[in-house]
Amino acid sequence: MSGFLKGAANAPNRLLTSRDEGRVMFLGVAASDKIIGYVIDRDNPISSVIARLIDTNSAGVFTEIFIGETNLRELLLKLAEIYRKGWIDSKRLNSNGNAVPCNAPNCGGYTLEAELGVTPNGYPLPDYLDFEIKQYGVNNFESMKPLSPLTLMTPEPTGGYYVDMGVEAFVRKYGYTDKMGRPDRLNFGGIHTIGKRTDITGLTLNLKGYNSVKGNFDPDNGGIVLEDDQGRIAALWNFSSLMEHWTIKHARAGYIPSMARTELAKQYSYGPIISLGLGTDFKLFLDAIAVGHIYYDPGIKVENISSDHPKTKRRSQFRIRISSLYTLYRSWQEYNLAVL
Template identity: 50%
Template sequence: MFNHPQAERKLEIQPNCIGDHVRRETVAAIEVSGDHAARSHIPKITALTLQCRGGYTLEAELGISPNGYAEPDYLGWEVKQYGVRDFVNYLAKSPVTLMTPEPTGGLYREQGVEAFLRRYGYPDKSGKPGRINFGGIYANGRDFHADTGLKLVLEGFDADKGKITNVDGQIALIDRDDVVAASWGFRGVIGHWNRKHAKAVYVPSLMRAPPPEYAYGARVELCEGTDVLLLLGALASGAIYYDPGMKMERADTPAPVTKRRSQFRVRHNDLTTLYQASVHENIDP
């Protein structure tokens, strides 16, 4: 981590009530040390050497062990960092990754990621030999993707009424033959969202390189009061979209190597549509 003139060395999240319907409590007072990357009981993780790992650096500073469990990060709060251009206007540089669940149905689940990539992936556009990629933006209401032939549909949710019409509904990627390439059942999505995202704090960050180092700003955004209907409504409107980053290397050999990355993202400015209440707090030094 590096010191920035507009960054605070002490993160103290002590929100008051941001609405009569929301009960607040003190979250934490966290001392952030500028001369080490993690607590003594946390290993010096790869966050400081990878440009895309600002969130891991923040988790290490909070004493959060990196893991894939669908539980809140810290004292009931989901902690997320987002990159900004400066600590003056706090304009987000990229979308927020909300969740990274693996598909629970479809060809992906039934035949595996290799079969999925061979059927729906495309050759690497920079010409890397033996590499197959699967990427792009998939949002409800968009047409089939030109590279993969898939589109995202939302089944079992009435967007006009804001109601779930089938609890066994799903978010699905389908091809032109209506084959379900991958799907996420509502039951799993509902459980994940309600467990992990009931309360979330979004912390701004600046990155400098080389080597990649991060500073965290004093103006954090606290959000509460989400529910799955808000999530599904945002999916129905296209505000939340699927933005995968999968690949297969050595695809032309008997031992291909796959990388899985399913992620649902949202523009930072659309975050507030997912919560009943949100507030910006300036953290005292």
Template identity: 40%
Template sequence: MGSHLDDGSAAGSDRVFPLTSLGRRLADLGAREVLVKRLAPNDNSKNQIYLAGDVSALGKIPSGEVETVSGTSAKQGRGKRGPIFRAKMDLQWLMPSGELVRAPHAKLIMYPQYSEVRLSGFLRSCPAAPSGLFDIGRHGRAPGRVLVLAPLEDGRTVAVAFPPESEEARALRTHDGEPYGVLHRFELRGTQGSSSQSLLISRLRHIHLAGWLDPVYLEADGSFSPCTGTNCGGVTLESHLGIRANGKSEPDFHGWEVKQHGVFSIARPRVSRITLMTPEPSGGFYVDQGAELFVRKWGYPDRTGRQDRLNFGGVYRSGAQPHGLTGLRLMLRGYDADSGVIDASGGVQLLDSTDEVAAEWSFSKLMDHWRKKHAQAAYVPSQIQRKPDIRYRYGKDVLLAEGAKFKLLLRAFADGVVYYDPGMKIEQAGSKRPQLKRRSQFRVDSRRISGLYEKTRLVDVTEGA
């Protein structure tokens, strides 16, 4: 591809990606941002490449479902057995010719006991990969090497590596992008020079100052259409942020997951319940026999008198007594709160009085959901007006949260801070065509959200306006 540098490209904001021609090429492939790792001597084919201390810090890098790996890791040494998780990546090396060559064995390896996530298999069975830069017998321990990762919107990640003596490596060592853990993040299109946080605050300021807003959702052509569903508070906020509802488990706005939570007054918001994630169970009776039989076995007749309807609801916290209507209790299995040790086969379980597992969420399942949206999150209070027409407005005091380590989530489960709060029902339960609604959700009270992150701060989005 020739030189990736243009004359004068090193000038200006640190957040402007200095490799201009490479940036254009990556943008043409569909990349919106670039993540740069300045490689350490132990970032090589033997030790793998260190990317983060926790998988939740890598929400920007697309990968497959998290899986549990059995057996002993060579990294652990001395025959110790511990939890290891992995997620496959569609990693493709960018050749000088512009061709993309897939590394078929690339994956993220997660070592919770070491608080490490490493990139592995990025050279295996890929002759086009720059093996010499990572081979410890050649240049694999050389300081000054640089790795560029560009996530694409189709789920691939493009990789380019530069030797320490190259102009590209020198430029990437001297230009600091926006910090993203140990990585440096650069925007490629439209917003160069602005941090993702400043962009988010600016947009939330505009939405707050707009006052009451009609419920809308964003169309593909950029226009708004009326929203009539029950979740229009979140959809309306996302629409005004320029986010289309697409059901993808990915961060919403420039890497930030934006969550609204309803309050009675945005001027004096009080404690409210925040839905963290809505994963379906991965095991137990629920999976083996199906959700309908689950509700029929442990559900109860509607408490407001609606006929021919079964509900399954309530609040379930670790260590609490069984629910009075369902008889089920929540247990966190495979996590030692004192030592922080995780059993890879563990999970969150709903148990009945005979210890039958009614439903289970494995640690790999929970990790998979938690990692995708919670590296950086913004919690925005919202208020609903019901008369004469439904409208929403959004508060100025926004909680910004970063560093959502999986161990913090498990600690919150153990302490009962994060709880299961389902909303499932079967309507026309006695008919030939019963209507089942699934809704498994884990929630937290707004005043306890800071315990899930390493760093939180309350920001008034109108300051500096």
């Protein structure tokens, strides 16, 4: 930090250069993406307040302090407002922030994001008021039966045959001909659950560098792996890259049910019973994989395989059933938007 502060007026040089115990350094990110730093000693009254706030919600060497009661209330009120709108025309926000019609299969999520003012992007950051917002389809708001599992994240592998030889070679080696008979196409899919061989691909999902008994994992050398029958690694996701994504994006998450209809137009309705998960860490994510709650369910394909220019589509996704989501968080709470 001293390098950044060289030449700055009123820099806290004494606190930065001393070895006094009890110092606290704050790092915060403003809405403009500017990073703000602040350092105090243990005699500062703020230090004792911080000591009472600190819990186990840590990300690496840092402790994240959630002070978002205001954010939580604001989020609930906004979701209640969306719930009361009833049926909403399918839409999404373009890069300029303007609402445009949405006709894709996943428009339920885009429509909710548009109502929240969230522009789709690839940044691994929470969506709204420090919350990751996840929508999932249900058959009705009485039984709340989910129409499908929930996709938690879609990270590309960081190692193995997939990375060494490329996605096309990977699908040619481990994929299969299209089950619907579409010509000149290979697919790589199927549910891969921990420790169980998936016959259609011949691969098994495993965790390397994870000890469920001791409750620890190796962040530098461990990873989620797909292995063939000889133990060769077909694909690998190292823990370090997954851990950063999970702890940043999913520390606080809201899960909102939706219904869809197409009679008059493509429309969605949201709520009223929503769930909020607070406080997670990467170990909870790995624990859920280890017991089979989270599984790998890819949708990768190569089209025009006999041509000189085959077309690939990548989609590696880790999914979970809605009923198991609570296992990922220290605090899991349901809210009824109809009474807010």
